[in-house]
Amino acid sequence: TSPFAWLRTRFYYLLIRLYFDQEFSIEEFTRGAKQAFSVVSKLLSQRKLELLDELVSAEVLQVLKEKISLLPDSHRDALAADIDSIMYTTEGDVRIYYDDDGRKFVSILMCFWYLNGANLPDEVPSETKVFQIVFGDESSKEKKHLLTANYEFRREFTEGAKPDWTITRIEHPRLLE
Numbered sequence: 001t002s003p004f005a006w007l008r009t010r011f012y013y014l015l016i017r018l019y020f021d022q023e024f025s026i027e028e029f030t031r032g033a034k035q036a037f038s039v040v041s042k043l044l045s046q047r048k049l050e051l052l053d054e055l056v057s058a059e060v061l062q063v064l065k066e067k068i069s070l071l072p073d074s075h076r077d078a079l080a081a082d083i084d085s086i087m088y089t090t091e092g093d094v095r096i097y098y099d100d101d102g103r104k105f106v107s108i109l110m111c112f113w114y115l116n117g118a119n120l121p122d123e124v125p126s127e128t129k130v131f132q133i134v135f136g137d138e139s140s141k142e143k144k145h146l147l148t149a150n151y152e153f154r155r156e157f158t159e160g161a162k163p164d165w166t167i168t169r170i171e172h173p174r175l176l177e
Contacts, residue, residue: 012094020157033110038083045080078118088113107154115144
């Protein structure tokens with residue numbers, strides 16, 4: 001990321017700590033986001049969308065129900081990310097905003113890069129790097145894809161609101177389109 005974007009996100013984290021949650025830690029948030037990403041991506045892969053009610057917004061869940069039913073098995077399998085297969089995580093956009101009723105919200109976009117061994121055609125996804133890992137001899141190659149996903153987490157900070165983060169956007173480029 002650019003130095004300006006890095007400074008901007010750090011400024012937002014300071015505002016979150018000063019005005020919304022004095023205990024907020026981006027390191028702790030990132031650990032929780034990785035866990036949520038792993039759980040949600042596996043449930044998507046298994047088509048267990050009914051288990052996502054408390055984790056994903058109703059609007060996103062409705063869109064996912066339509067998209068998941070149309071996915072080929074190879075793409076659906078590629079959605080799943082074990083927490084140990086997450087290679088890199090970074091924060092994207094951070095927003096603090098108020099709605100027309102005066103409710104306070106914070107949203108944080110998280111970007112994940114993960115390895116997955118799904119049997120994807122080599123041309124899909126086109127910008128994905130393919131790694132071949134050799135275990136033992138030349139005849140036992142395991143092919144892994146480096147895939148990306150973007151999940152946006154939102155929390156309402158209005159007094160009396162539940163202190164839960166909800167996923168309000170899920171993107172798996174070239175897989176879940």
